[in-house]
Amino acid sequence: MLQLDNIAVRFGGLNVLTDVNFAMETGEVVGLVGPNGAGKTTLFNVISGLVRPVSGRVVFDGRDMLRAPLYQRARAGLGRTFQIPQPMHELTVRENLRVAQRFGRGRVDEARIDEILDFLKLRPKAQADAASGLALSELKALEVGKALATEPKLLLLDEVLAGLETHGKRLFMQTLLALRERFGIGILIIEHDIETISNLCQRVCVLDFGKVIADGTPQAVFEDPQVIKSYTGGAAHA
């Protein structure tokens, strides 16, 4: 469904991503992990179209996406959230979903919006103002809802669980697990917490200094000496 070939990104003199090869099948749930600054968000930006790599290919559903603008990628089925929730603050929760839907689908479907509001337990807050009426967990849910409103085939989730306390994190994780069943979509999720990734994902890809250093089952990856070294601060620039 998604294929990245030899992706390279440079910011100034800094090689942020080097020769990244990665592929995902329909419906897979994959974790993207790595130390701070490893290039995880940059990779999301390459997939969603915010960053143009200096070389490499982005293929989604058999289509070369490298030159496609953001809205075309959204309409092809690439949805994403941002690390810091980015609702339109002056709009209500429902209006935020309508705007996202228009961007991603080109039309508004109130029945789908109701379905998303119910699924994310946001229906009681549908008329609430996104700026002042929402708790952090609800802002995170709205961030996921906006991505769902674009009807993605693949959802890129950037640290949606960060900042939530243990109970909130557990509840949100159940929601994410139910996402694939309910909407039949694949998920690529950036998350620092190893336990969360192990519970959520069938597969984990590890980035370190802009390179993929491991890709496999959570158990195999988190036992890999190179991954342990990278997580404990050792150099892994092979």
Ligand SMILES: Nc1ncnc2c1ncn2[C@@H]1O[C@H](COP(=O)(O)OP(=O)(O)OP(=O)(O)O)[C@@H](O)[C@H]1O
């Ligand atoms: N727009 C930019 N201009 C210059 N450098 C950037 C830019 N965006 C990111 N970087 C640098 O690229 C590197 C990778 O950043 P990125 O945000 O992709 O890492 P990350 O793995 O998502 O980190 P974190 O876990 O802290 O969110 C870092 O060194 C960062 O400082």
